[in-house]
Amino acid sequence: MSTKPSANHSAASVDCDEKPFAGLEDMYAFDAESMLAEPGVFPFTRGVHREMYRKKLWTMRQFAGFGSAQQTNERFKFLLDKGQTGLSTAFDLPTLMGRDSDDSLSLGEVGRCGVAISSLDDMRRLYDGIDLSRVSTSMTINAPAAIILAFYVCVAEEQGHGPDELRGTLQNDILKEFHAQNEYVFPPGPSVKLVIDTIEYGTHHMPLWNTVSISGYHIREAGATAAEELAFTLADGMEYVRLSQERGLDVDDFSQRLSFFFDVHNDFFEEIAKLRAARRIWANVMRDRFGAKNDRSLWCRMHCQTAGVTLTEQQPMNNVVRVALQAMAAVLGGTQSLHTNSMDETLALPTEEAVKVALRTQQIIAHESNVTQTVDPCGGSYFIEKLTNEMEAKANAIFDQIDAMGGVLKAIDRGYFRRAIAESAMMENKRIESGAQAIVGVTDFVDEESHGMETLKIGQDVEDAQVASLKQLKADRDQKRWRASLDHLRDLAREGANVMPALIAAAKADATVGEMMETMKGVFGAYDGGPEW
Amino acid sequence: MKRPIRILLAKIGLDGHDRGVKVLARSFREAGFEVIYTGLWQTCEATMYAAMQEDVDIVGASLLSAAHMTVVPELVRYRRELGVENIPILLGGIIPETDHETVLGMGVAAIFNPGASTADIVTRIREMVASSRSESDEDLVRGYKNREPVSLARLITRLQRDGLPGGIDLEQGKATIVGVTGAPGVGKSSFIGKLGGALRERGLKVAVLAVDPTSPINGGALLGDRLRMMRGKPDADFFIRSVASGDVQGGLGPKSEEIIRLFDGFDFDVVLVETVGAGQSDFTVREIVDHVLLLVMPESGDAIQFSKAGIMEIATHFVLNKCDLDGADATHAQMIGALGDSRPIWRISTINGEGIGDVADWLVQSRSR
Ligand SMILES: Nc1nc2c(ncn2[C@@H]2O[C@H](COP(=O)(O)OP(=O)(O)O)[C@@H](O)[C@H]2O)c(=O)[nH]1
Numbered sequence: 001m002s003t004k005p006s007a008n009h010s011a012a013s014v015d016c017d018e019k020p021f022a023g024l025e026d027m028y029a030f031d032a033e034s035m036l037a038e039p040g041v042f043p044f045t046r047g048v049h050r051e052m053y054r055k056k057l058w059t060m061r062q063f064a065g066f067g068s069a070q071q072t073n074e075r076f077k078f079l080l081d082k083g084q085t086g087l088s089t090a091f092d093l094p095t096l097m098g099r100d101s102d103d104s105l106s107l108g109e110v111g112r113c114g115v116a117i118s119s120l121d122d123m124r125r126l127y128d129g130i131d132l133s134r135v136s137t138s139m140t141i142n143a144p145a146a147i148i149l150a151f152y153v154c155v156a157e158e159q160g161h162g163p164d165e166l167r168g169t170l171q172n173d174i175l176k177e178f179h180a181q182n183e184y185v186f187p188p189g190p191s192v193k194l195v196i197d198t199i200e201y202g203t204h205h206m207p208l209w210n211t212v213s214i215s216g217y218h219i220r221e222a223g224a225t226a227a228e229e230l231a232f233t234l235a236d237g238m239e240y241v242r243l244s245q246e247r248g249l250d251v252d253d254f255s256q257r258l259s260f261f262f263d264v265h266n267d268f269f270e271e272i273a274k275l276r277a278a279r280r281i282w283a284n285v286m287r288d289r290f291g292a293k294n295d296r297s298l299w300c301r302m303h304c305q306t307a308g309v310t311l312t313e314q315q316p317m318n319n320v321v322r323v324a325l326q327a328m329a330a331v332l333g334g335t336q337s338l339h340t341n342s343m344d345e346t347l348a349l350p351t352e353e354a355v356k357v358a359l360r361t362q363q364i365i366a367h368e369s370n371v372t373q374t375v376d377p378c379g380g381s382y383f384i385e386k387l388t389n390e391m392e393a394k395a396n397a398i399f400d401q402i403d404a405m406g407g408v409l410k411a412i413d414r415g416y417f418r419r420a421i422a423e424s425a426m427m428e429n430k431r432i433e434s435g436a437q438a439i440v441g442v443t444d445f446v447d448e449e450s451h452g453m454e455t456l457k458i459g460q461d462v463e464d465a466q467v468a469s470l471k472q473l474k475a476d477r478d479q480k481r482w483r484a485s486l487d488h489l490r491d492l493a494r495e496g497a498n499v500m501p502a503l504i505a506a507a508k509a510d511a512t513v514g515e516m517m518e519t520m521k522g523v524f525g526a527y528d529g530g531p532e533w
Numbered sequence: 534m535k536r537p538i539r540i541l542l543a544k545i546g547l548d549g550h551d552r553g554v555k556v557l558a559r560s561f562r563e564a565g566f567e568v569i570y571t572g573l574w575q576t577c578e579a580t581m582y583a584a585m586q587e588d589v590d591i592v593g594a595s596l597l598s599a600a601h602m603t604v605v606p607e608l609v610r611y612r613r614e615l616g617v618e619n620i621p622i623l624l625g626g627i628i629p630e631t632d633h634e635t636v637l638g639m640g641v642a643a644i645f646n647p648g649a650s651t652a653d654i655v656t657r658i659r660e661m662v663a664s665s666r667s668e669s670d671e672d673l674v675r676g677y678k679n680r681e682p683v684s685l686a687r688l689i690t691r692l693q694r695d696g697l698p699g700g701i702d703l704e705q706g707k708a709t710i711v712g713v714t715g716a717p718g719v720g721k722s723s724f725i726g727k728l729g730g731a732l733r734e735r736g737l738k739v740a741v742l743a744v745d746p747t748s749p750i751n752g753g754a755l756l757g758d759r760l761r762m763m764r765g766k767p768d769a770d771f772f773i774r775s776v777a778s779g780d781v782q783g784g785l786g787p788k789s790e791e792i793i794r795l796f797d798g799f800d801f802d803v804v805l806v807e808t809v810g811a812g813q814s815d816f817t818v819r820e821i822v823d824h825v826l827l828l829v830m831p832e833s834g835d836a837i838q839f840s841k842a843g844i845m846e847i848a849t850h851f852v853l854n855k856c857d858l859d860g861a862d863a864t865h866a867q868m869i870g871a872l873g874d875s876r877p878i879w880r881i882s883t884i885n886g887e888g889i890g891d892v893a894d895w896l897v898q899s900r901s902r
Pocket residue numbers: 413528529530531715716717718719720721722723724758761810854855856857858881882883884885
């Protein structure tokens with residue numbers, strides 16, 4: 001041992017138990033029939049399918065996107081070639097914020113952390129040569145999600161595929177932006193209305209498409225505890241379901257296309273328990289609160305990603321091990337799809353080499369470890385079941401608090417989520433700084449010399465080329481058709497009608513992301529953030 | 534008197550990951566600093582403008598989107614153009630080690646990557662600001678009289694710290710002083726930001742004094758009003774100064790009246806004063822302003838509460854904010870009932886802009902009377 005042997009390290013965000021092990025006495029309120037059942041049976045604690053990975057492995061989905069649409073297109077083809085089974089698109093910050101590449105606030109950010117998409121033309125280049133009826137695509141975008149979906153539908157149409165053939169997931173979860181990630185544009189009310197527009201459109205036209213990926217990932221990364229991540233995410237899910245019902249949709253028609261996205265952090269058993277609890281809570285809520293009848297409507301299908309915040313810049317190779325442990329927790333927790341982070345992600349966009357190791361990590365778990373051979377191998381463990389029950393109880397207590405405030409939107413107005421998350425982040429920071437929580441290679445077992453890693457750099461030329469091509473597009477398009485399409489969008493937004501058809505028409509008229517967002521801002525207003533402290 | 538270290542924390546660009554900057558803000562408050570957080574999506578120009586007006590000791594910029602090579606030169610340029618090269622700039626976030634040397638060479642004082650302990654950061658900051666400033670009183674007074682914003686900003690600091698130097702007379706000038714009060718979260722800062730913008734459009738020069746409470750435990754403060762006020766392009770004639778209340782009671786901070794007079798003497802037409810928002814204890818404001826605007830929001834129960842607490846008497850005008858939300862009509866009716874007189878009630882929303890122009894027009898008119 002090189003450095004200080006500090007006392008009693010624990011990364012646990014659950015309260016550390018006094019007892020050295022869990023036992024039968026922890027099961028006093030546990031009814032295996034109603035709380036556990038078999039895999040594939042209500043309440044699906046043990047998994048949504050009976051056979052799980054024995055029959056079908058999880059989808060290995062690595063997030064990719066950087067630079068220009070062409071560059072990302074090449075990375076996609078590389079990943080498909082290496083055996084990846086789904087595409088996942090990361091957009092650059094300007095796109096995520098609904099701004100065009102030539103916007104003054106976009107300066108220096110075009111193509112840096114994802115791909116820049118300002119127009120249908122960019123989207124065409126992004127998926128060039130990839131048959132959209134054959135891949136499943138996930139797109140990580142929120143405030144302008146409806147616009148990006150419109151682009152996708154248009155590109156598929158040009159390939160000769162209808163929206164009903166498209167498989168994939170749109171993140172489209174604006175609520176967590178208000179809690180954590182801050183990529184909102186409109187105020188909460190109109191923002192959520194836009195999400196319901198896409199759910200409605202998807203329900204009628206895109207039966208294979210996951211309309212919202214209700215995300216705890218960003219909530220957790222911003223500092224929430226596991227229980228807060230679980231509760232806030234499911235509360236957001238309930239809000240979407242409630243509002244979709246209010247829109248007049250039948251719960252069994254749309255809820256099967258809602259999926260979840262969780263973070264998988266360091267505390268191995270806690271994370272497994274969190275995923276199991278999520279399924280149990282959701283199944284109960286969907287049946288009892290919302291009256292869903294179809295089994296599939298009760299499923300909490302999930303995508304997981306290993307926790308970016310746990311990665312360290314120091315001794316970056318250690319990250320490979322962290323990611324492997326977290327990935328294993330996700331698999332033991334029964335995820336439907338998984339992204340493993342690359343070891344160099346704290347520094348910059350991942351290099352090809354790092355992305356490959358991350359993917360190989362999943363493949364080793366899938367094909368070498370044999371954990372896929374029995375479903376929910378942790379089920380029935382005193383400790384896991386106890387943790388699962390505790391997770392559920394904590395989440396229920398948080399639901400009660402949110403209900404008491406008058407629901408998710410009211411709680412946002414009061415700054416409830418942001419404050420809770422900031423408070424938890426601060427607590428964790430204190431644990432780390434006081435030595436109560438260790439980070440190997442950072443707080444303990446520190447190396448004297450540091451060695452930088454080679455990172456991927458995006459040149460300024462991407463931005464220049466992107467801005468130039470956008471200028472060209474704006475000059476070349478049919479001005480009358482373009483203007484009319486934006487006017488139509490504004491009118492529909494004013495009426496409170498579903499804007500999806502207008503967005504698709506505007507996409508075809510070469511209106512840009514920024515122009516459509518501005519048009520809607522004129523109607524919905526712009527949001528400046530909730531209470532900060 | 535030694536004042537606490539004042540630090541401005543800024544997130545520049547479109548990135549919204551604010552976990553790090555918020556943990557720092559709280560840690561700095563616990564260390565007894567006055568922390569001015571300017572919120573998301575700031576430009577380099579607005580950040581340095583804020584640093585100048587607030588006369589902070591140090592600027593901390595959080596950068597997570599790999600845009601440091603573009604952002605840092607801009608920050609340094611505005612720092613020079615605004616004449617505040619005395620203010621060190623710290624960078625936090627993800628700056629690859631291979632870029633550190635280049636970035637430091639551009640004029641940044643220090644870089645803290647994730648994993649840096651807050652205790653270390655606090656110590657480094659204390660060392661950096663220990664080397665005190667060296668401007669003479671004569672320069673300050675001359676600068677103020679020449680209407681140089683930097684001098685105004687520094688004179689406020691001088692006033693707070695050691696009192697005013699000789700050569701400055703605080704007399705009542707032509708400025709209209711407007712107090713803005715109401716419960717925390719009702720939208721005072723947002724309103725002042727929008728109203729200030731509308732007054733600028735009408736050709737008036739506007740100064741703001743924004744008071745936030747000081748933590749009673751360690752003397753630190755999170756000054757968060759400014760972030761709601763600085764959405765437009767930075768503007769020399771829209772001067773915002775955030776202050777901590779200290780242990781001064783009554784909704785304002787130490788030397789508030791003198792600061793207002795400094796603004797007045799600097800030829801601002803309107804001075805907007807945001808109180809702590811403690812409700813009925815915001816009484817001092819009444820004595821030093823021309824108008825008191827009380828903000829209320831829908832469904833808050835404020836209307837009823839205030840009529841009991843006596844705050845209704847303090848106000849000369851009422852503003853019902855957040856009229857974009859449900860329940861505005863009901864609250865409006867309640868207020869009319871509770872008031873029982875003819876003092877005006879404006880209905881506004883800082884989100885969609887409703888009603889802001891009416892308040893601005895009234896202010897313009899009231900000045901010509
Ligand atoms: N819906 C709505 N929210 C508003 C409005 N004005 C302010 N807010 C929100 O109210 C919260 C508090 O605003 P702030 O100006 O900081 O209030 P202060 O504490 O009184 O200064 C913030 O989350 C604002 O976004 C408005 O007109 N409508």
